[in-house]
Amino acid sequence: MNVYDSHRIASMLNNLGFEETKTAQKADLIILNTCHIREKAAEKVFSDLGRLKMIKDERAKEGLDTVIGVVGCVVQAEDEEVFRRVPFIDFATGPLTYYRLPEILRKVGEKRGEPIIDTEFPAESKFDFLPQNSSMGGSSFLAIQEGCDNFCTYCIVPYTRGVETSRPVNDIIEEARILVAEGSVEINLLGQNVNSYRGTDASGKERNLAYLLRKIAEIDGLDRIRYTTSYPADVDDDLIECHRDILKLMPYLHLPVQSGSDKILKAMNRRHTSGEYLDKITRLKEARSDLQFSSDFIVGFPGESDKDFEDTLGLVRKVEFCQAFSFKYSRRAGTPAAIMPNQVEEKVKKERLEILQKLLAEYQLRFNKESIGKIMPVLFDIKGRHKGELIGRTPYMQNVHAELGKEYCNKIVNVRVTGANVNSLAGVKEGK
Numbered sequence: 410m411n412v413y414d415s416h417r418i419a420s421m422l423n424n425l426g427f428e429e430t431k432t433a434q435k436a437d438l439i440i441l442n443t444c445h446i447r448e449k450a451a452e453k454v455f456s457d458l459g460r461l462k463m464i465k466d467e468r469a470k471e472g473l474d475t476v477i478g479v480v481g482c483v484v485q486a487e488d489e490e491v492f493r494r495v496p497f498i499d500f501a502t503g504p505l506t507y508y509r510l511p512e513i514l515r516k517v518g519e520k521r522g523e524p525i526i527d528t529e530f531p532a533e534s535k536f537d538f539l540p541q542n543s544s545m546g547g548s549s550f551l552a553i554q555e556g557c558d559n560f561c562t563y564c565i566v567p568y569t570r571g572v573e574t575s576r577p578v579n580d581i582i583e584e585a586r587i588l589v590a591e592g593s594v595e596i597n598l599l600g601q602n603v604n605s606y607r608g609t610d611a612s613g614k615e616r617n618l619a620y621l622l623r624k625i626a627e628i629d630g631l632d633r634i635r636y637t638t639s640y641p642a643d644v645d646d647d648l649i650e651c652h653r654d655i656l657k658l659m660p661y662l663h664l665p666v667q668s669g670s671d672k673i674l675k676a677m678n679r680r681h682t683s684g685e686y687l688d689k690i691t692r693l694k695e696a697r698s699d700l701q702f703s704s705d706f707i708v709g710f711p712g713e714s715d716k717d718f719e720d721t722l723g724l725v726r727k728v729e730f731c732q733a734f735s736f737k738y739s740r741r742a743g744t745p746a747a748i749m750p751n752q753v754e755e756k757v758k759k760e761r762l763e764i765l766q767k768l769l770a771e772y773q774l775r776f777n778k779e780s781i782g783k784i785m786p787v788l789f790d791i792k793g794r795h796k797g798e799l800i801g802r803t804p805y806m807q808n809v810h811a812e813l814g815k816e817y818c819n820k821i822v823n824v825r826v827t828g829a830n831v832n833s834l835a836g837v838k839e840g841k
């Protein structure tokens with residue numbers, strides 16, 4: 410979501426006449442888009458700002474002015490506190506109000522010295538005010554939903570991104586058509602809780618994600634559809650049928666489970682048990698047999714015992730995820746779990762994370778190795794580190810490195826997989 414927001418911010422600045430620079434030293438305006446999900450992400454913002462202050466000071470010696478702004482969830486969560494920690498910044502705005510940047514920048518120009526902050530939860534939708542979204546290349550993000558009403562007890566998102574809101578169906582279809590016309594062959598529909606999407610159609614009727622997927626699949630020239638991130642309890646029959654019926658829907662689903670222990674899931678206020686999660690996985694696999702899953706895990710949630718952690722490992726062994734993201738529980742001020750008793754020691758969290766990541770990597774490597782010798786359609790959209798190398802993704806979201814001319818960038822190419830490690834595949838173009 411932050412990559413998407415940054416893309417929208419960059420387009421807005423382009424419209425105002427700004428150009429992207431290669432280094433911060435050359436920039437008249439520097440904006441950090443921030444994440445507050447875990448302590449590490451939030452603290453990184455302040456160390457990065459310390460470095461930017463040095464650049465601002467050096468530029469000042471040469472008579473150059475530098476405007477520094479902070480956008481995103483750190484601002485929404487910390488509010489005025491941000492200015493206490495980094496008094497040298499010029500403005501700060503939350504993730505829902507960055508569409509007001511043109512006005513904020515005008516105000517900054519008028520009264521330099523006094524920092525401007527905007528952490529309102531606006532009644533209007535930012536999507537009605539942002540300039541038209543533009544393609545990000547072969548694969549584009551398209552936000553359809555924002556915010557979260559789930560209030561998992563560890564999570565800061567409902568407090569920073571606000572309540573769930575869904576964009577109207579027609580706005581989304583129109584945006585998807587434009588992205589495809591501009592060269593995107595893949596669209597990834599985004600939302601904090603994308604499968605609880607409830608947007609209105611032209612007649613005012615409420616529609617779900619399944620309806621939207623079927624409509625978007627009708628767009629000629631669009632080859633691949635993905636959606637991120639889903640909440641397990643909101644995976645309904647209609648959505649499962651989409652995985653059976655829509656071939657453009659890629660056979661990879663990110664479905665965060667967080668824990669395999671029902672006791673911990675309850676304490677997390679997740680609306681699913683591990684059994685219900687496994688049942689959804691089984692039914693999705695029945696709908697599309699080659700569907701692969703990735704997930705998010707939190708280890709060391711307050712009260713997590715060795716047995717609870719074992720249950721998480723057990724669930725991993727059952728599902729055999731092809732990819733996963735796993736984190737140590739991070740205390741977020743203002744969330745219920747932050748003040749729960751039985752906080753788990755850092756040392757135990759670290760040990761559990763290592764064990765879990767080792768197990769996840771085994772399945773990931775096994776899945777990647779099974780790809781060797783197969784021919785897969787790969788969407789290339791990133792230049793590799795080596796000259797003449799492109800990086801792309803298989804339908805199952807595996808990264809593929811291949812030696813390919815840049816004319817293949819943003820295209821889907823058939824590739825024979827020649828090698829595999831935990832994080833990527835190597836391949837060669839098949840045929841002429």
Ligand code: SAH
Binds near residue numbers: 447566602639740
């Ligand atoms: N809405 C999505 C994901 C949102 S945040 C969902 O519910 O699945 C992305 C991931 O960050 C979460 O899935 C969770 O695993 C992790 N996360 C959120 N809060 C966290 C915290 N306080 N400590 C550690 N990980 C956290």
Ligand code: SF4
Binds near residue numbers: 559560564
């Ligand atoms: Fe956070 Fe839970 Fe909402 Fe995901 S569903 S954003 S983890 S509160």
